[in-house]
Amino acid sequence: MKRINIIYWIVTGLFAAFMIFSSTSNIVSSPEAVAMLHDQLGYPTYFIPFIGVAKLLGSITILVPGFPRLKEWAYSGLLFDLIGATYSFYSIGEPVSAWSPMFIFIGFGFASYLLYHKRAAMKAAQA
Template identity: 50%
Template sequence: MKKTKIIYWIFTVLVLLLMGVGAVPSIIKSEDSVKLIHDHLNYPVYFVPFTGVAKLLGCIALLVPGYPRIKEWVYAGLTFDLIGAIYSFICVGDPASGWFPLVIGLACIAGSYIYYHKLRKLKAASNGTSYSGNTAFA
């Protein structure tokens, strides 16, 4: 279980760094965030702090112990955010070098999600209870 927990936290910290640190400039509507999201991707300015707050709340929810259903929604939301960002960059004609780092972020989210469920399954087995979560990746 120790190895699984370490791998889970490595992936989760990478997700928190990618999404959490990236959320702060959006929340404060920094000039660079507005240029990227509004000027380059053509989203409305009010969308900038909204996405930042949503990402930051998602990161906080990943850190709070318990609440497995909320964590499922957080993983889904962060995944939708990155897929939407990749799609947006492709639609405005950006080269792969502009959006490929987001694919790495998706891989980190997938790793965190997979190991989250492996860890829950191991904890349930050690407690003698059955695990009824998503077993597709376990």
């Protein structure tokens, strides 16, 4: 159980850190975020801070103990964001080298989610 907890917190911490880091430029609508999301991908400018706040709240939710139902929604939202971003870059014709690294972060998200459920099952078995 201790080994699973350590791996879970490392993977989840890295995943949350990436999502928080990527949300900050969106929240403040930095010129880089606007250039990428609005100019390059075509998303409306009002969407940029919204998705940033959603990523920040989702990241906090997966880090805070408890709230299993909210965690499910947070994981799905964060993974939808990453998968949607990957597909958006693919759709505009970006080369594979530009969007394939996203699969690393998607992998961290899935690993965190699976470890979350493994921890929950182990806690339930101990009780």
